[in-house]
Structure formats: C-alpha cells, structure tokens
Amino acid sequence: MATHDIVGFSIVVVLLATSVITTAGCKLSPSHYQSTCPKALSIVRAGVAKAIKNETRTGASLLRLHFHDCFVNGCDASILLDDTPSFVGEKTAAPNNNSVRGFEVIDRIKASLEKECPGVVSCADIVALAARDSVVHLGGPSWTVSLGRRDSITASRSLANTLPSPASNLSALITSFAAKGLSVKNMVALSGSHTIGLARCSSFRGRIYNDSNIDTSFAHKLQKTCPKIGNDSVLQRLDIQTPTFFDNLYYHNLLQKKGLLHSDQELFNGSSVDSLVKKYACDTEKFFRDFVRAMIKMSEIKPPKGSNGQIRKNCRKVNQV
Numbered sequence: 152m153a154t155h156d157i158v159g160f161s162i163v164v165v166l167l168a169t170s171v172i173t174t175a176g177c178k179l180s181p182s183h184y185q186s187t188c189p190k191a192l193s194i195v196r197a198g199v200a201k202a203i204k205n206e207t208r209t210g211a212s213l214l215r216l217h218f219h220d221c222f223v224n225g226c227d228a229s230i231l232l233d234d235t236p237s238f239v240g241e242k243t244a245a246p247n248n249n250s251v252r253g254f255e256v257i258d259r260i261k262a263s264l265e266k267e268c269p270g271v272v273s274c275a276d277i278v279a280l281a282a283r284d285s286v287v288h289l290g291g292p293s294w295t296v297s298l299g300r301r302d303s304i305t306a307s308r309s310l311a312n313t314l315p316s317p318a319s320n321l322s323a324l325i326t327s328f329a330a331k332g333l334s335v336k337n338m339v340a341l342s343g344s345h346t347i348g349l350a351r352c353s354s355f356r357g358r359i360y361n362d363s364n365i366d367t368s369f370a371h372k373l374q375k376t377c378p379k380i381g382n383d384s385v386l387q388r389l390d391i392q393t394p395t396f397f398d399n400l401y402y403h404n405l406l407q408k409k410g411l412l413h414s415d416q417e418l419f420n421g422s423s424v425d426s427l428v429k430k431y432a433c434d435t436e437k438f439f440r441d442f443v444r445a446m447i448k449m450s451e452i453k454p455p456k457g458s459n460g461q462i463r464k465n466c467r468k469v470n471q472v
C-alpha cells in the first residue's frame with residue numbers, strides 16, 4: 152500500500168470510529184429504536200391515549216413530569232426514582248411532593264415495553280414521548296422526538312427544590328430558564344403549557360389574596376374555595392376556559408389579568424415580555440411553532456458529563472448489578 156493510501160485509510164478509520172462513538176454515546180436520533188424496538192412509539196402512544204381516556208388531566212400531568220425531569224440534571228428520568236431507606240429521590244422535593252403525577256402511567260407503559268423488547272427503551276425516552284403524545288392528544292402541535300436518552304442512577308432532591316416556584320417574579324423565571332440554556336421566548340412559550348391542567352390552592356393562595364394585578368371578580372370567585380387557611384389541596388383550572396384543550400387561551404387569560412399563578416401573571420405585567428404574550432394570544436400558529444421549538448430544546452437538556460446511566464428495567468429503581 153502506498154504511503155498516501157495508508158494515510159487515507161487511517162483517516163477513514165478514525166472518522167468511522169468517531170461517528171460510531173458519537174452515535175452510540177450521546178447523539179439522540181428519532182430512529183433510535185427503529186430496529187431494536189420498532190413498536191416503541193406506538194406502545195407509548197397507546198398507553199398515553201388509554202390513560203387520558205381514563206382521566207383527562209393525565210395529559211397535563213405527563214407534560215409537567217417531563218419538565219420537572221429535564222430541569223433537574225437533564226432529561227434522565229431521575230424524577231421517577233422512588234425514595235428508599237438508603238436513597239433520597241426527587242419525589243418529595245417541595246415542587247414535586249403531592250403535586251407531580253403520572254408515575255403509574257409511565258409504569259404501565261414501561262411494563263408493556265419490557266414485554267415487547269426487554270431492556271431496550273429508556274424511562275427518560277418514555278417520559279419525553281408521553282409529553283409529546285399528551286400535547287397532541289389534547290389538540291396541541293406535534294413534533295419529532297429524538298431518542299436515545301439514558302436513565303440516571305442518581306437523583307437530586309436539593310436541585311429539584313430549585314425548580315421555579317409559583318411565587319417567582321419575572322427576573323427569577325428568566326434566570327431559572329437561562330440556567331438551562333432556555334431563552335426568554337422559550338420560557339414564555341413553555342409557560343403556555345398552563346393551558347391545560349390544574350393547580351392546588353396552596354400554589355395560588357398568595358396570588359388571590361395579595362396581588363393587585365388580578366381581575367377582582369376572578370379573585371373573589373377563587374377565594375370562595377381557596378380560603379386564607381386550609382383547603383390546601385383544592386384544585387382550580389390553570390386555564391379557566393379550556394383546561395383539557397391545548398390552545399392559546401392561557402395567554403388570553405393573562406391579557407385579562409386572569410392568570411392563576413403569580414408566576415403566570417408576571418409574563419404580562421408591564422414588562423417587555425408583554426408583547427410576546429399578546430402575539431401568542433393573537434396567533435395560535437406562532438405559539439405552536441415557538442412551543443415546539445422550546446419543547447425540543449428542553450427535552451434535549453443533557454445530564455452532566457460522565458453520568459453515563461443505564462436503561463432501567465423498572466423506572467422506579469436503579470438496576471441491580
């Protein structure tokens with residue numbers, strides 16, 4: 152072999168090796184399960200449809216589950232790990248405790264997938280797909296989910312405690328999303344998720360008793376079921392108009408000072424962000440486009456380097472060695 156042939160051959164080998172490492176190691180791809188579990192996507196879709204049919208709110212809960220997973224050390228299903236006597240997970244962190252839902256739905260979908268193709272589909276990918284399928288099922292936009300996330304072998308309750316609070320002001324919200332690489336526009340679009348689902352009295356009490364930028368009759372109505380003390384778990388719609396339909400009415404509510412959470416109304420309270428809220432209120436297509444872009448970005452937040460993870464057999468616990 153001539154010298155230049157050897158050099159050329161070596162370059163090809165190096166390039167091939169690099170591309171294999173990249174694909175196997177970190178790059179997500181929509182076709183990740185095409186040969187190893189071709190029915191994966193339809194199994195998740197069917198599981199989500201069944202769960203929403205059983206209880207419509209589940210769609211909202213699955214969407215939020217993905218958010219709370221991705222914001223804590225990346226989208227690695229860390230939120231699904233149960234506490235044990237020797238392990239503290241994220242489920243009991245203040246923003247999650249008695250609030251985040253959908254775990255049983257993920258369990259059921261995982262059980263079906265383990266029957267079909269054992270040890271192949273990660274819990275983190277199931278959560279990402281379930282969030283997308285929920286939005287689509289409730290009338291929202293669709294997008295392609297890139298796959299190949301790995302499941303964590305750890306969780307962080309302390310980081311989960313830093314998830315954005317409903318009492319946050321605009322600058323805290325912006326800072327919290329920026330720390331995850333998400334822009335102000337991404338944050339406003341993702342907040343449109345509050346077009347579906349419910350919140351507990353304890354999450355909006357401060358707003359209905361203390362805020363001045365709230366529609367008076369809206370506040371009085373909410374005060375009837377959410378007293379100053381007690382009834383912490385009484386639920387209200389995040390979008391008073393269509394809580395089971397993924398539309399842009401959340402932004403309409405903000406224009407009328409009818410955001411349920413203090414953090415919601417912060418997006419329309421006299422700042423430069425107001426114009427974006429107005430745009431989304433007038434243009435569903437634009438909201439959907441920006442929402443999809445932001446969801447893809449959020450769902451690709453990576454776990455820290457070096458935490459290689461595994462494909463859990465049971466989403467609630469780390470595999471035994």
Ligand code: HEM
Pocket residue numbers: 208210211212213214215218249250251252315316317318319324341342344345347348349350351352353354389412414
């Ligand atoms: C901007 C910062 C955010 C804050 C402060 C926030 C806060 C909250 C709070 C307090 C609740 C009610 C929890 C309860 O009372 O039990 C809630 C519900 C919800 N959130 Fe957010 N959230 C934010 C962003 C997001 C994002 C980015 C998503 C999705 C991508 C999302 C999706 C949802 C959904 C769908 C619900 C309803 C869940 C259900 O009914 O089970 N939120 N959020």
